[in-house]
Amino acid sequence: MKLLCFTERYGDRIMVRPSGYGDGVFFAGRQPEENMLLLLDMPSLRDTTLGAIVTWLTKQSRKGKFRIPFVSNLRSSRREITELPEEVWRKAVLDDIFDAQNYQYVGWHLTRHFSLQEFSAFADAWLPQLQQRLQQSLVHAEHQQPHELQRTQAWLERIAMVIYQMPHRIGKEHDSVLQLVDEAQITTLRQGPFSVEKWIATADRLQTDDLIIMLLNEVTDYLASAEMSQQDVMKTLDLIHRSEKLRRATTIKYVLSSPVTFWSRLQPHITLDSNVSGKTIDITQATEQTVELGWPVLYGQRIGTIIPGRSALVLPASRGRIFYIAGQRKLKFQVARAGGRLEKFGNILTMSSDGANAMHQSLVEVDLLDTLANVDPQQAVERVAHLNLPTDHPVYQSAALARDDYRHARILADLLIELTVGVDADIARRMARAQARANRR
Numbered sequence: 001m002k003l004l005c006f007t008e009r010y011g012d013r014i015m016v017r018p019s020g021y022g023d024g025v026f027f028a029g030r031q032p033e034e035n036m037l038l039l040l041d042m043p044s045l046r047d048t049t050l051g052a053i054v055t056w057l058t059k060q061s062r063k064g065k066f067r068i069p070f071v072s073n074l075r076s077s078r079r080e081i082t083e084l085p086e087e088v089w090r091k092a093v094l095d096d097i098f099d100a101q102n103y104q105y106v107g108w109h110l111t112r113h114f115s116l117q118e119f120s121a122f123a124d125a126w127l128p129q130l131q132q133r134l135q136q137s138l139v140h141a142e143h144q145q146p147h148e149l150q151r152t153q154a155w156l157e158r159i160a161m162v163i164y165q166m167p168h169r170i171g172k173e174h175d176s177v178l179q180l181v182d183e184a185q186i187t188t189l190r191q192g193p194f195s196v197e198k199w200i201a202t203a204d205r206l207q208t209d210d211l212i213i214m215l216l217n218e219v220t221d222y223l224a225s226a227e228m229s230q231q232d233v234m235k236t237l238d239l240i241h242r243s244e245k246l247r248r249a250t251t252i253k254y255v256l257s258s259p260v261t262f263w264s265r266l267q268p269h270i271t272l273d274s275n276v277s278g279k280t281i282d283i284t285q286a287t288e289q290t291v292e293l294g295w296p297v298l299y300g301q302r303i304g305t306i307i308p309g310r311s312a313l314v315l316p317a318s319r320g321r322i323f324y325i326a327g328q329r330k331l332k333f334q335v336a337r338a339g340g341r342l343e344k345f346g347n348i349l350t351m352s353s354d355g356a357n358a359m360h361q362s363l364v365e366v367d368l369l370d371t372l373a374n375v376d377p378q379q380a381v382e383r384v385a386h387l388n389l390p391t392d393h394p395v396y397q398s399a400a401l402a403r404d405d406y407r408h409a410r411i412l413a414d415l416l417i418e419l420t421v422g423v424d425a426d427i428a429r430r431m432a433r434a435q436a437r438a439n440r441r
Contacts, residue, residue: 001045004092004100006109007036016040016084020105023050028083037092037106037113039099040084048102054082094122097158107161111169119162119169126159178207186211196222196236204243212249213262216240220265233269237298247295263293272297272306274326277346281323284352286313288329300324304345325349369420370429373413377402380412384419395419 005016008024014031015024016038032038045056094114097103133152140148189202196219203215219240223233240246250262270293281303291297293308304326306312313331315323325331326345335342340351372380377399389395395415401408417429 001040001042001048001101002096002099003040003042003048003102004096004106005038005040006106007032007034007038009034018048018053020102025050025053025082025084027086027089029086032089032091035112037109038089039092039096040089042088050082057082057084094118094162095125097162098155103158103161107165110162110165111172114169116169116173119166122162123166130156130159175208179211182206182208182211186215189215194218194222197239200236200239200243200246204246209249212246216246216250216262217265220262224265224269228269230269230271233266234298237266241295241299251295267293267308270298270308272302272308272324274302274304274345276301276303276323280348280350281315281325282350282352283313283315283325283332283335284350286315286323286325286332288312289314291324296322297324302326303347303349369416370413373402373416374406374409377409377412380416384416387419389419 003018005018007014007016009015010024010026013026014034015026017024018040042053042056046052092113094110097106100106133155137149137152140152185202185205189198192198199215199219203212203219206212206215219236223236228236240250288311291306291308291310291312291314297306297308300322301317301320302324306324306326311328313323313325313327313329315325317323331344331349332351335349335351342349369380369383372383381395381399384395395412398408398412398415402412
């Protein structure tokens with residue numbers, strides 16, 4: 001059996017997993033490199049399990065094919081390992097896909113292990129034969145020779161797998177060439193003095209995302225170290241924001257890692273003051289979210305001072321910029337308690353009657369949950385059955401203990417209130433009491 005396997009590091013040793021998963025085997029003597037594609041050649045091996053490999057190695061050793069320094073058996077201690085002798089492995093070549101039993105396993109990884117030159121050589125050797133076999137298939141079909149057609153099909157599946165990866169290999173080559181061109185531009189840029197404008201303009205000409213972010217991170221480093229004013233920082237960000245390419249490259253959801261560094265370096269040097277006043281805003285549909293520093297909040301409509309990393313009410317705009325409102329969900333309760341209309345941060349915040357009624361109902365629920373948690377914990381838990389909480393949620397643990405310990409009844413009530421109302425339990429209780437007082441007037 002011939003197998004194509006990827007090497008990986010396990011502790012301070014290199015190993016492969018012949019089955020593609022599960023148990024691995026190590027190497028005796030000469031060690032392969034990490035992240036290498038190998039061909040294991042073990043004639044008469046019938047299974048890729050560790051036990052089958054150990055049995056095969058033991059038999060070959062007894063026949064004198066090679067000497068094995070150590071081979072474990074299935075009942076040995078966990079410290080014993082299986083080692084492959086040098087005679088059974090070598091670095092793989094593209095032609096090995098014709099002999100490897102598990103050739104489908106490596107298809108998507110060929111571009112990582114073989115160069116464009118190797119793909120070209122493969123095409124030179126096999127594409128002429130591909131045409132010949134296709135022509136022969138016409139004859140096999142005409143003479144009704146299904147077995148020959150089946151053999152040709154199996155051969156074509158292997159060669160087609162390599163051909164299918166050729167565009168991907170060219171794509172990698174394209175990216176490598178682009179990076180070399182971009183690196184040359186950066187080398188020329190660094191020969192002159194640092195300039196925010198030149199760094200941003202060069203970043204806009206680059207095609208490699210990592211290099212774009214690298215230059216923009218250097219710009220943010222400069223902004224942070226130079227202790228520039230808020231106005232100057234915003235002017236620099238305006239330069240970046242004007243470019244669709246740079247705007248996309250610094251969008252957190254577009255690239256998962258690099259923009260985080262870009263924005264985290266800027267966060268201590270940006271103040272997001274209110275930029276909206278004299279408006280009436282319906283916050284019924286606003287939701288509490290943790291604000292991430294980025295283009296949406298920088299160019300959004302801010303009501304009150306917004307602090308990145310903290311919660312605020314966010315109101316998506318069907319047209320125009322998003323509203324960010326300083327305050328958590330309790331602000332909606334305050335608006336509801338004020339009759340659905342409250343002046344705050346130089347604006348009028350409103351809620352629809354349905355929204356205000358829902359908030360009032362939530363505060364009524366606070367008193368009910370407080371009572372049920374003490375007198376009937378099981379019924380209290382049933383009030384949040386629609387949330388489909390996991391069976392190990394603290395709510396269920398507290399409910400079980402609350403039957404015999406009043407202290408856990410308080411904990412249960414706190415958990416249920418926060419799950420139902422969405423604000424801190426003590427804050428919710430204060431708002432509920434204030435609503436009750438207002439209703440008595």
